[in-house]
Amino acid sequence: MKIGVVTFPGSLDDRDAARAIEMAGGQAVHLWHGSDDLREVSAVVLPGGFSYGDYLRCGAIARFAPIMSSIITASEHGFPVLGICNGFQVLCEAHMLPGALTRNHALHFLCRDQKLRIENNETMWTNGFEKNQEVVIPLKNGEGSFQCDDATLNMLESEGRVIARYLGEDPNGSRNLIAGISNVKGNVVGLMPHPEHAIETLTGPSDEGLTFFTSILQQLVGR
């Protein structure tokens, strides 16, 4: 099963996302931002990094890349998309997910092993988790504070679209400690922590992040 990983100029965790897909049993396909060809992949990961230096706003320029128009169109028909960190920011900038990611409340870049609760295990990317499973996954960003208006927040909460929430000390000032959300259909998921850095205990704090990648592969195979 082929899953694409998009490389924008300034993407950093693209090879790591590809490694996670391979380790989960999939085939990773590199997609270039400047092409609109999805190369017959069945799902896409938008990886972490600093696309275009994130100088304007995180993800603001990447959303206009040719590959993104193909992804936006496909996602409207249920094509699965996971945005990790900078990828989450791109999804919000592209209005594929509501809200925005802003500067951490402490104003510092923060890299730490973050405890999360997986609150929605019915999306394409989280169906391998137990409901309310607690996992530890690295968090590393400077602009990870999830912000939106009250109406949007109520909608996300009431529709069960908060897929993961931070546990323990508040890392960045996100509303309702939101770490990840999904669209209505559950095919588009944005997540601030980095599951691709928790796929083996040798190089990460746990191997619990791998479940995001095995979830989508099972979903795709079962179709």
Added chain:
Amino acid sequence: MSLDTVTNAQSHPEAVQPFRELGLKEDEYDRIKTILGRRPTSSELAMYSVMWSEHCSYKSSKVHLKQFGDKAPHSDALLVGIGENAGVVDIGQGYAVTFKIESHNHPSFIEPYQGAATGVGGIVRDILTMGARPIAVMDPLRFGPADAPDTHRVLPGIVAGIGGYGNCLGLPNIGGEIVFDETYAGNPLVNALCVGVMRHEDIKLAKAHGTGNLVVLFGAKTGGDGIGGVSVLASETFNSAKPTKRPSVQVGDPFAEKVLIECSLEIFHEDLVVGIQDLGGAGLSCATSELASAGSGGMNIQLEKVPLRDPSLSPEEILMSESQERMCAIVEPSKIKRFLAICKKWDVTATVIGEVTDGERLNITFNGELIVDVPPRTVAHEGPVYNRPFAEPDYIKALAGSTFTVPLPSSPAEIKAAVLKLMAAPNIADKSWVTSQYDKYVQGNTVLAQPEDSGVIRIDEKTNLGVAISTDANARWSYLNPYEGAKLALAESCRNIAVSGAKPLAVTNCLNFGSPEDPGVMWQFAETVRGLADACLELGLPVTGGNVSFYNQTGTVAILPTPVIGVLGVIQDVRERTPMGLSQEGLEIYLIGKTDANFSGSEWAYLHGEMGNAAPQSDLNMEARLINLLLDGQSIFDAAHDVSNGGFAAAISEMVLRHRIGATITLTDVAPELFAETPGRVVVAIDPSETNSLVALAGKYQIPIFKVGVSGGSDLNINGASISIDELHRAHTETFPKLFG
């Protein structure tokens, strides 16, 4: 001001030139005139002045540094030695690793964020230039007192700059040091290390070969950055009518560098360059003269072709600009089309600015007028060499004859208070406030990172081959005895590699000192180099490169001599690495190595305002046996941690805090055993069933071992002093957030 051409220099020999303002001495200026047979043009003067500066020419240190070559032990691992951008060592399986450490002290004092950021950028380009993919960085830092106002000005900015640049490049930051001392007030040290990996056949060198090959400048456009940086040159000297003073601070663009890295690696992968050099200190002056000097012929450069960010720059300024994120490549004409296509793919500006000639001169023209005509070696490699006077400073004998006392705890209550005080001291306290601003996970190959003894990176995901890197310095020992201090720093760095389970392979260094014009400082420097060269010979490790930073002083107060030693080790299977933390209850805890009750240079003495009188004597034969013991016994160690700053008290506390598993410790002579920093000691934890194996190893390598305790419980108990893990954790972690917010 009109263009000062070679013709003009010949016809107007009488022109008065600002060589002194450019940092050149009268005899150095005369030597330039002798070399050229005329006065230099203003562009030539600019080039010679920056290239003959201390920073670029190593004119005060060269006579000493050659010991690293003269005393070099034979090493099959060394693929590229001193003199290139960075040394390269063979780690097996066809992989070559390059690593180097450099200082960016003065720029970081002036503008902490950009100074530190561009320090990272510069060392990363050095590694990239060798043909390697950069895979990790580390940053040893030194600051004035933790509560001093200037420390509060520079530390947050420096840390944010290192993080801001390194994180954006996608390089894991896996270690380093943060040390506070009064002598660094007004003169912080920002040293940056980078390590990179490549296949043997991909090694690149900074040489311009092949008549007719093209000189290509690629990367960022050239602006007025850093003119006056390296050479302290004010552009008004050239043209006093110009109103604006050029900024001496270079500004970094990490996104441009990230793209430059990927673009360069793609170019290397297709084997499109003959030689390559990055543009760092002294910019184009350095890159063109070094490439030509190391090559076989001469070089012609058309300076007006250099793409400018600021069109008002004069030719002299273009030659000296230190704008970041630029590279210079030598490309065969048949490959230029492909080279430029890859640059276009990555949106990187690339311009042919000249060609390699069969002559012997570096000729630079500006709109057709010849403004530089020099033998490149005289600029790049044959600068002045000074044998500066040196003499042992008076403080050495005065301290050696002095006595000092520090209060030593004995009752359980005193022991508890002393350990908590030590663990909260800024030099020992938890550094997560700093290290959590660095990405340690990116690239997905980080096996160990700070606060572990060394950073361990997986190189091959199939075979699990990896490397370990550590940096160390004990400046207080170096102050008391620079010869022994250098040897001890190397020994400690090697020990840090070995406790993690890796075999030390090669050495780099960053030698931070005060003014070389002070004979006492020059003596410290000479003794340091002699000690390091002797120690490398004795331990059989080659020095692959390094950096010297002089003039680190505020007024007449020089910094403590601070030789930062970086050691690279190789580990055949990273899954076998030994971490530092106690991971389970019921492990037996041993102290390997004998403790001596000398508190000189220790953190405990420093906390009581004492320097001490005599550094420990190094015993490198013992250190080598200890390293072999650690490697031989790697499979029996559940945890291993080097005993260094803060002594056994700090080591055992750190082992307990890592996974919050307590320990009960019994020491014979409690105060010295807790706080003395006797080198050559390691704490290990083993399963009780491995006791006989450890005893056998100790016998085989003739190193004394002492059983000091057992792991378990929710507190650290030392001779009846019970400290709960919560108390210990609070003391250890509160300091930095309290100080820096």
Added chain:
Amino acid sequence: MAKIIVEVMLKPEILDPQGQAVGSALPRLGFTFAQSVRQGKRFEIEVAGDPTPEQLAQVEKAAETLLSNPVIETYVVKVEL
């Protein structure tokens, strides 16, 4: 030559930690006048001659799609001659 200015501010209801940091630094330096501080961005776009209505409309469009994020930010377009 004229400049078209686009000023982008976070919406009042969106947390602005940078503005807050500046706001709390001011009194520490003895500047006690500030009730609150919000930090924004300013873009200076140079055009040849006086900006035409078409150019201004294009800038409006750019401000809405690229220069600001309407989810969290507002913008104003001005002309400086």
